[in-house]
Amino acid sequence: MNQKSPIDILATALATLGPIGHFPKAPGTWGSLASIIAAPWLFLPLQLGERIAVLIAILAVGTWACSRAEAVFKKKDPGCVIIDELFGQWLTLLFFAAMPLWQLALAFVLFRVFDIFKPWPVKWAENAFPGGLGVMIDDGVAGLYALGCLHLISSFI
Template sequence: MTTGDRLSLLVSGLGPIGKIPYASGTWGSAAATIAAPALFLPLPGFWRVLILIALFFIGSFTATRTETLLQKKDPSHVVIDELIGQWVTFLPFASLPTLELAAGFLLFRAFDILKPPPVRASENWLPAGYGVMIDDVLAGIYACICLAIFHWLRS
């Protein structure tokens, strides 16, 4: 295994999170939610969008490589897609109280697991790791809309 292969596994799995044997996607979303107030939400909107674009391409590349290495389509090891989906959920917010962070986490997990149209279909719109990433982006958009409504109702 090359250094590049090890790096792809490390990045696609968000370090050790992808190695968690049970519910690694939920753990990836939890890590993204915990990290968001320090690493994502304080940034200006322009930088958040750039980070999401970069994450999409980095995640697509590393997920593709991880699929090849593990010889499995969308392996549970890949959790970088949860990071991008969770941060898409939080995209329009400069800060969120703990209750709304938790609501965003639950909303994203629900949409990621239930995969309402066109989330499930989107997995096949793009090849390999791009398909792995795009469905989480769409689940994040659904969750973001619901979180924005929840936030507005609480204001």
């Protein structure tokens, strides 16, 4: 029996956002939903500079955790690894402060669409960078697409 080290336990807990990544169906969608639900309390109240710092920290920790999780689960980008959804979903919200519910819902939908369908360069980014960085960066690119679309749609409504 393979025993995980404390560092591997920490890395996989971070990478899976605790139990959320272990939900039986659509863990990425659950991770995005949890991120959207948490954002009004943990992300949106912050100043822009603080949000950028949070995103940099999530990218750094997520890259490390995803790399460790890939080794522990012996699989490239395992489905249960969803810290990348937190990064991409919060990147979608970067330039917004308080948001009405419809805007949060739209941010969720837009990010999921770009994350699932992976238009260029989302898919390219996933494969262009090694290990955990590739896992994180593709969701970052999907988040940038969603951020642009959310900004455009919100400016017309």
